[in-house]
Amino acid sequence: xxxxxxxxxxxxxxxxxxxxxxxxxRVAIAGAVCADPQAEIPTEALSFTIxxxxxxxxxxxxxxxxxxxxxxCSRDPQHxxxxxxxxxxxxxxxxxxxxGRLDQDTTGLLLLSDDxxxxxxxxxxxxxxxKVYVATVRHPLDDTQLDALRNGVLLHGxxxxxxxxxxxxxxxxxxxxxxxxxxxxxxxxxxxAAGNRVEALHRERIGGLDLPATLAEGAWQWLDxxxxxxxxxx
Numbered sequence: 001x002x003x004x005x006x007x008x009x010x011x012x013x014x015x016x017x018x019x020x021x022x023x024x025x026r027v028a029i030a031g032a033v034c035a036d037p038q039a040e041i042p043t044e045a046l047s048f049t050i051x052x053x054x055x056x057x058x059x060x061x062x063x064x065x066x067x068x069x070x071x072x073c074s075r076d077p078q079h080x081x082x083x084x085x086x087x088x089x090x091x092x093x094x095x096x097x098x099x100g101r102l103d104q105d106t107t108g109l110l111l112l113s114d115d116x117x118x119x120x121x122x123x124x125x126x127x128x129x130x131k132v133y134v135a136t137v138r139h140p141l142d143d144t145q146l147d148a149l150r151n152g153v154l155l156h157g158x159x160x161x162x163x164x165x166x167x168x169x170x171x172x173x174x175x176x177x178x179x180x181x182x183x184x185x186x187x188x189x190x191x192x193a194a195g196n197r198v199e200a201l202h203r204e205r206i207g208g209l210d211l212p213a214t215l216a217e218g219a220w221q222w223l224d225x226x227x228x229x230x231x232x233x234x
Contacts, residue, residue, distance in 0.1 A: 002037065010090060011091060022034065022037045026051050060114055061113055061114045063087070063096065064215070065112060066108065066110075067106070067109075069107050070104060072104045073101035087112070099122050107203070111231075112220075130207065131180075135187060137174075146167050149194050150164055154193065155193055156189070187201060209227055
């Protein structure tokens with residue numbers, strides 16, 4: 001693939017803007033500036049630098065973000081900042097979108113991608129991908145609440161009870177809940193139906209993929225093949 005097309009597919013602007021980056025000597029391959037936009041560059045295991053920052057080539061972007069509170073999973077947020085403001089702008093340019101959504105006050109593991117098939121696979125209700133949340137609750141947890149969550153609670157507007165795959169207390173006010181569906185405010189509504197109230201909510205895991213303990217709040221990272229394999233094993 002020629003260098004202009006590489007930059008274009010990776011979200012570094014229009015073709016004209018990509019040519020300008022190259023012509024200005026701002027792009028380097030293997031440490032050497034490349035000023036020819038038509039130079040053919042193998043993309044396998046390719047990393048290039050723009051203004052000294054290294055970027056790996058990826059045909060599709062698969063990202064993990066440790067979402068902070070106070071951000072909306074939208075490009076057009078209504079009341080808070082967008083999670084996309086936490087990412088480099090080229091990801092928006094290449095059409096990266098959230099794989100499902102977290103409420104603005106919910107924190108933790110958020111996936112993003114520009115691969116439509118991947119997004120559909122992990123948001124489709126038919127896929128039944130388990131998601132693990134930790135909820136800080138207002139009132140002390142008891143066996144009656146936990147049993148109700150495991151056996152199923154009836155949510156307003158739903159015809160059938162919704163049950164958690166697993167529910168247990170980590171402490172008196174910390175509930176670990178595993179759910180398969182992605183209904184609107186599902187965890188908060190389930191906890192309310194069981195007789196408690198969510199004060200804070202954090203997503204720890206999707207499928208078999210855990211939020212890395214070393215990833216700071218508001219930071220992001222690429223997902224590698226091992227990460228994607230873990231997602232599919234969940």
